[in-house]
Amino acid sequence: MDVCQVFMDLNVKTPKLKSDKSPLAASHRDLACPGNCVGGMCFNDTGHCQFGCKNGYFGDMCDSGRRFGCKNDNYNHNTGLCLDGCKEGYFGEYCKRCPSACDGGLCSNKTGRCEGCIPRTYGHNCDQECSPGCAEDGACNQDTGACSNGCNPKYFGQYCIACSPGCGDSGSCSFTGVCESPCKSSYYGERCTACSSGCAYDGTCTQSTGVCDCKPNHYGTKCFACSLGCAGDGTCDPETGECQHGCHPNYLGPMCKACSVTCVDNQCSADTGECEKGCIPGFFGHFCDK
Template identity: 35%
Template sequence: MDGYLSMVIVCLIAVQIQVICVQIPDECQSCGCCAYRNNNKCDNNGYCYNGCQDGYWGDRCYNKCKYANCLRCARINGNTCEECKTGYYGYNCGSLCGTNCNTCDKWSGCTECNAIYYGSRCEYYCGNNCASCDKRVGCTACDTGYYGPSCMCDANCVHCDNLKGCTGCKLGYYSNKGVCYECVYKTNGCTCSNSHNCIGCIEGYFKESYLCSPCPYNCTSCTTSTQCTSCTDGRFGNICQYKCQGNCIHGSCVSMQAFCQCKRGYTGYKCDHCMSGYYGFGCTQCSLGCSDTCHQHDGFCTCKYGWAGDRCDTCADKYFGNMCNRKCNSNCEACTAEYNCSLCIPGRYGDYCQFKCGKGCKHNKCDFKSGYCHCKNDNFITGYCHDCKSGQYGQTCEQTCLQTYSGYHKLQNM
């Protein structure tokens, strides 16, 4: 009997020691892992009234659930997981739901995939061109312009319908029941509407008789064997025979259209000479005063009325204006406006030649601005040469007055 009691006492001491040695996690001190409700968490002995927070179990809720991916386990047994963390499923929450899974059930795994994925773990991609993706079977409807289980057009298809398949094929292929097939004469550059006809040519060929022939070398498209419509980069000409560098003299090379785009005034395949209406080394435009075109070497031409000069680039006497079509006033020899003269006719002076030169001006000419002139003889008063000196009279002051005691008197004709 004493031996039995000793054994019981030892066992109780062992149990007591085991309880004392359990380490409570820091976050669970003072009932920290108890569920909180109505301001009550636990009693004085640490018993949690409302159960445990997620991830813990036991009366005092300081035991962690056994499995790392378990969100909530049974309170009486940490080995039984009731709910998995997001992204996991299975008895011990050890299986991944999949990165493309939208909703995941603990027992059955992924129940709904993100919009464009399917499969038990949403591991398969429906494709960019899928309009409707089912989790179990994949794509059930394609976007407009695509067809098939992967919603892709045929490799040789340029346009397809989600119901009819391919409706337009690449050049050199034809469509039959939604599939593109190669033309028999594709190697001859033909396009076709059925297997054996040739209705047109692919790029780099031109239609000749019933089939197509290749364009000249360096020619990327053409209409005949001697007329290219586009060249390889860096070339131009009717058969792409010229290199742009060094041959497109006064222009910009446009290989895509097989020609040299000339600068203003230039013409020719190489833009190396002047077009009609231009002249000289720099292909200067002929003057507006030319009645027709000008000589391409020096620009000389026949003038329109009102123009003057070898190149007809100035106004003729008595004309002014941008087009030399306005006349100066009648007293002007040259002008910049009707009443702004730069040269008067003989015998006139002033800004618009409104004054007469003195009657004694030599050769009937006087200064354009002041009216001063050289006198015909010494009988005129210098300056304007209009009045006679004292003792002289007559149109040219050539006659001398009779001198008497009372002054000068004109001599009477006998």
């Protein structure tokens, strides 16, 4: 018997990287192996590198970026985990670069906490800004943000907060924020707080209490104008707004509100509000509200 024929009949095949005829292999046979595979060799069915990755790459297809921070450039080529720790300026199991605001680019190899911050920043990653009121070089405590060298003028406290804009001529305040000059208009109290009520019609707040001080013919915490229907000198109660001398014609109630516009000639009873001449077309009822 011909020996060659025996082997042909047995259909013995030797595995070949580029001769695999499986359906998956067929789908990959025209694709080049990933460029970072050692020897340029990969499996036809998956594209995974057969002999691992070139130095500096990892993953099944060696397509994950280099771990530049790994000490001795030594890391697991499947997971990317650094095996000998990190170079200076990198941290963590995968040796990520230290935060950019770290002074000198240095941080703890384990936690990533900056060993120091660039000027005028603070925090674990030095990603928060010190107050602009910090004096001299603007430095502040890396952990708390408290200013290291006191405050510039017009700032106060350990964090150098700006004094109130309501502080008088000097604009300065004490370490506790108490203004050193009398308050500007519309501010009150020892720290010159802005009047919260919003005094209208040129009303001003009392600098000791913050309560609005209204001009004549105005009332309430925000200095609303008395009704135009107030008779006499037009004055009203400074707290409630009730007219003090009754109402002009065609106004009614304690605050002298105008009669309904649906009343003919806007005329109504000052006592009841009922329309005295009837309703304009399209309305009916005693108050012409229907």
